[in-house]
Amino acid sequence: MNKPVLQRQRTEAEVALIERFDQGDRRLVGASALRADAMRRFAEAGLPNRRVEAWHYTDLRGVMRSAALVRAPETATLPVARECLTKPVAQTGAFRFVIFNGAYNEELSSSGPLPAGVTVTSLAAALAAGDADVLGALKADGPGTGDAIVALNTALMQDGIVIRVMPGAKVERPLAILNLMSGGFAQAAFLRSILLVGAGASVSLDETTAVCMPDATQANEALTVVVGDGARVDYAAQVAEQGEGAVAVHGLFVTMGANARFNGFCLVPVAGLVRRQIFARLEGEHSTISLGGLSLLRGKEHADTTLVVDHAVPNCVSREFFRHILDHESTGVFQGKVVVRQHAQKTDGGMKSQALVLGEDASMNNKPELEIFADDVVCGHGATVGQLDANQIFYLQARGLSRGEAESLLLEAFANEALELVADESIRARYAAQAADWLAHRSGQ
Amino acid sequence: MLEVKNLHVSVGGRKILDGLNLTVKDGEVAAIMGPNGTGKSTLSYVIAGREDYEVEEGEVLLDGVNILEMDATERANAGVFLAFQYPLEIPGVATMTFLKAALNAQARARGQGELQTPDFMKKVREAAGKLGVGQDMLKRPLNVGFSGGEKKRMEILQMALLQPKIGILDETDSGLDIDALRIVADGVNALRAKDRSFLVITHYQRLLDYIKPDTVHVMAKGKIARTGGPELALELEKSGYAAFTGEAA
Structure with missing residues (x-):
């Protein structure tokens, strides 16, 4: 009681x-x-x-x-x-x-x-x-x-x-x-x-x-x-x-x-x-961290990447680069926070999150944040959410590719630019094959 | 043969082409000249099948078939090639991958077999060599970081590989220095053939010193204002477009 x-x-x-x-x-x-x-x-x-x-x-x-x-x-x-x-x-x-x-x-x-x-x-x-x-x-x-x-x-x-x-x-x-x-x-x-x-x-x-x-x-x-x-x-x-x-x-x-x-x-x-x-x-000091990712979502899938990079000392570099492709009703989330402590001078930080939203009911939530307490740093972030570029699609169609082929080529390129961050060649090839399968499934619909 | 008949086109309610008529015979090189904003690029985009334009009236016939019913892909496969004024940069797509995709797409559409990789490589290398397109350019993502001249040479390379029935050059001379202009013009001249025609859109007579046209059309206010031979281009160079814009008004 x-x-x-x-x-x-x-x-x-x-x-x-x-x-x-x-x-x-x-x-x-x-x-x-x-x-x-x-x-x-x-x-x-x-x-x-x-x-x-x-x-x-x-x-x-x-x-x-x-x-x-x-x-x-x-x-x-x-x-x-x-x-x-x-x-x-x-x-x-x-x-x-x-x-x-x-x-x-x-x-x-x-x-x-x-x-x-x-x-x-x-x-x-x-x-x-x-x-x-x-x-x-x-x-x-x-x-x-x-x-x-x-x-x-x-x-x-x-x-x-x-x-x-x-x-x-x-x-x-x-x-x-x-x-x-x-x-x-x-x-x-x-x-x-x-x-x-x-x-x-x-x-x-x-x-x-x-x-x-x-x-x-x-x-x-x-x-x-x-x-x-x-x-x-x-x-x-x-x-x-x-x-x-x-x-x-x-x-x-x-x-x-x-x-x-x-x-x-x-x-x-x-x-x-x-x-x-x-x-x-x-x-x-003098360390470098690079974080990257690729999310390929369809149906009602939901993928959330939330990260905090904490610069506790001076002279370090951090890079974050995440890409998301969202089809159907899927949901993507990117929350990235870079913290630069007071003594962490000469920090070099850069964060990017880029999403292609293909499905009418798909949504992307981007929340990049910088918390900077030092005064001599270079830090930036960018987040974009967009659709495939109609001009690029027209250009490819004007060379004979079908609309579906043009879209697939552009999506594959978007994905591959993220996959370039995978250091190990064999892992990169395996991931690229999976991404290609995902795209083939999409264009096969 | 390309025939444009009574073509009326508007964008967002604004009339751009106003009953344009034009015929380009097989093997002919026709130049279209005219002041800014007169609808020259619109004409090229409408023929190539860009969707942002509203075709209100008229026909565009390629060998008697109205291509306005087709989408951009089908038109390309039917033999229409537009060399863009501003070729698009496609990050992440290797130039060779793109070239292969385009060649194979057109081969499939025409019921031909796809090219084997060694044949494809040979074909590209030969054509690229003539246009001064180096291996490093072919390895890079399509048009990314290319100079203006490199982009235009890449357009002509694509045209050389795809062998269209009609090549439309939309201000291909813009942004080119004299040397690049000569390379591009040589590339186009090499493609001149009995069964292939060209529509060369330009502001300046200069390009026509290198690509000699059979006919010259002056376009003003959305229609062809006058048609003549190569001498018409020289006349324009001296007198400007004022007379034509006045005449068309």
Whole structure:
């Protein structure tokens, strides 16, 4: 009878998520204090909704009516995963780590020796062992800490991959993380991976999320990246396959040392709702971060990219370049905030978001922001929303291309200019093929 | 043969072409000269099939077929080629990709097989070489960062590859220096053929020193005000357009 009075009624999904934690899922190993604190924060805030500024355009509370169940990593569904791995999206020359139904699966992962300078463990094992580096990295989510969905991830994280790249190691073969769910029913997964890159090292990581039997799945995934001094990280991510009514929230937390470089890209050509949130913090001077993305949306799909780049020190460069193609009744969101702290003089920041709205009922929400407290900086942002250029279409038609061919060529060009930011050639080719498929599907209608 | 009969065109309620009649026979090079704002570019766009114009009356016949019923794609495939006054920049589309798409689209429309890549490359290289279009230009996105002269040469290259029945050159000389003008004119002259005609739209006589016309038409106030031989262009150079605009009024 002495329970505190709630200001509002919790939704069915919120109640289920909190109960899951309270009832002590035995698979949630380790980091108990971290998890408990995170769950307390989630319980206070609830699922993000329109009243939370950072989630204004993506009402997760409204969309997630119920909380999907977490599936046990039983072996019966392994054949499904194996079949899934034969799809083009899983074809990669990278050394691959597979997380299947919420747990690292060694059998599905690449075999043979790891590339030199790389050590890998599962998150579950690292947490069980109380790995100090891992616990430290989990605490360092920076600006992401205030986000309820990040807190929920920390509270309920099942597993993930912890990759350490030794100082000075130049990892030639790209690494890949494949977050796979068997699907076939509304299933949930809470995953957290960690990439710790030592000073002067370089590595390329490709992360893909896919559901074998697309359904109304709920994925809450996050990747924490710590880029050491003088290190270089190329990262590409995509939600490759999920079903109608599915929700995928992907968090990326990057902290960078001095003279470091991080080049990240995300592709979204997928059903349902995708929210990508990126929190990057430049903590060492003379570092460069480049973030890019391409969203290809149709039907009632919804893709939200929300990012914060925090310049905490002087002499760093940040670039954001995101493109969106919106057909039918789809919705795109881009919210980008570049923060330049008082001491971060000589910051060079540039942010662009460009959308082509093809569908009469499609909509794009652009919200670029600069928060500048230093006085000697060069920062700019631009956001455009438009349609295909009628003059360009006429020009192409006047050379014999049909209207459909002309549109496809222009859309492909628009997409490819974004894909040029993908550092790894083979990943770029795979993404370009997916974009071409998306366009072929469009022109085939 | 191109025949424009009693063509009335307006844009946003404003009359631009006012009963224009014009015939360009096979193999003929016809020049259209006239003051600014008299509807020369409108005529070229209407023939090529741009949609922003309202055709109120009249016909445009290509070999007896009224092409006004067709969209821009169908007209291109029927053999109409417009060399744009301001060629469009298409970022992200490699010039070679575009050229191949255009050639294949027209081949398909005419029931011919698509070109094999080696044949295509050879064809483009040959034509490009004659126009001084370098490999670096072909590798760049279409017209992006091209100078005025490069853009015009690219238009003529496209015309050379697509081999139209009628080539309409809309102020192809604008923005060209003498050397570029000569290259472009040589390109056009090389394409002159018995079954191909040209409509050369220009303000100045200068272009016609290089591309010798068979006929010269003076256009004023939306119609052809006078038709003559090459000497008419020389006369205009001396006396200007005042007499014609007065005559047409």
